[in-house]
Amino acid sequence: MRIGLFVACITDSLYPATARATVRVLERLGHTVVYPAAQTCCGQVHYTSGYRREAASLAGRFADVFSGCELVVTPSASCAAMVRTGYPRLAAREPRAADAPRVLELSEFLVDVAGVTDVGAHFPHRVTYHPTCHALRSLDVGDRPLRLLRAVRGLELAELPAADECCGFGTTFAWKNADTSVAIVADKIRHIGATGADVVCALDDACLTQIDGALSRLRGGVRALHLAEILAAGDPAGDR
Incomplete structure (x- = not known):
């Protein structure tokens, strides 16, 4: 499956190892991962802080950037929640928000879509x-x-x-x-x-x-x- 990868702002800035690990897990399972370089913030911080106009603009950009992806996976539950629950509320202000592709948090994708729980990991801790x-x-x-x-x-x-x-x-x-x-x-x-x-x-x-x-x-x-x-x-x- 060809998967779009969305990386949260804090992951991109401070924890790139999380993004790399996500790619390794998905590719280990045979999936093709696409990272649109034009991606930016999902708008969650703006939305929860009351800056709805700015959040709507980012939602529209998200929809545009990932328009070629049937499915997007993110290692961020908060970003996945923003797209799935916040974007529908912004659609009246920014119609493009309604066109955002399906977004799943990593564990949701692995268990529900890929149908696996054993991804071949070994971690003796x-x-x-x-x-x-x-x-x-x-x-x-x-x-x-x-x-x-x-x-x-x-x-x-x-x-x-x-x-x-x-x-x-x-x-x-x-x-x-x-x-x-x-x-x-x-x-x-x-x-x-x-x-x-x-x-x-x-x-x-x-x-x-x-x-x-x-x-x-x-x-x-x-x-x-x-x-x-x-x-x-x-x-x-x-x-x-």
């Missing part, structure tokens, strides 16, 4: 999974990421207490309400520590930025990794 708010509430990805993790050879999956609680990032929330954000992530870090895991993974690099920032200050040795990086491990090009 104790891992816990944090379901991000958009993945949990907007996309309802359910246990798809957990099914993928359970199929990774050598991986020990640890259940995260209070997993459905927010990490405190919330796009601009962390900047505008820093004290509250820090209090929320402190609870999340405590729960991660209780699992005894050496890696915490999620579907959004933005949330992992929040979590990793708090973990790094504790210097406890717990790493934050995107699910794609774990699924790419075991590939000669992707071993960590």
Whole structure:
């Protein structure tokens, strides 16, 4: 299958390894991945901050850039949620938003479209999974990421207490309400520590930025990794 790849802004700027890992996983399964170089932001930050005109313009651009793709995959649950739930609300302002192609978060594509849970990964670590708010509430990805993790050879999956609680990032929330954000992530870090895991993974690099920032200050040795990086491990090009 020929797949368009959409890379979130924070991934493009700070976590290119997530994008590379996504490509490795998809190509390992025999898919052709196309990366339209003209892609920019999906408009989620603008939309959630109240800048609907700017968000609508970006939605129209997204539709144009990916117009040749039957399906788009992204390693960002929040961006997938923006296209699927935000764009229809912007269509009255920007009709092109209604023409955006189908967008799936990586775990949705792997389980629902590719029909696989075992992608050939090997990652001998104790891992816990944090379901991000958009993945949990907007996309309802359910246990798809957990099914993928359970199929990774050598991986020990640890259940995260209070997993459905927010990490405190919330796009601009962390900047505008820093004290509250820090209090929320402190609870999340405590729960991660209780699992005894050496890696915490999620579907959004933005949330992992929040979590990793708090973990790094504790210097406890717990790493934050995107699910794609774990699924790419075991590939000669992707071993960590």
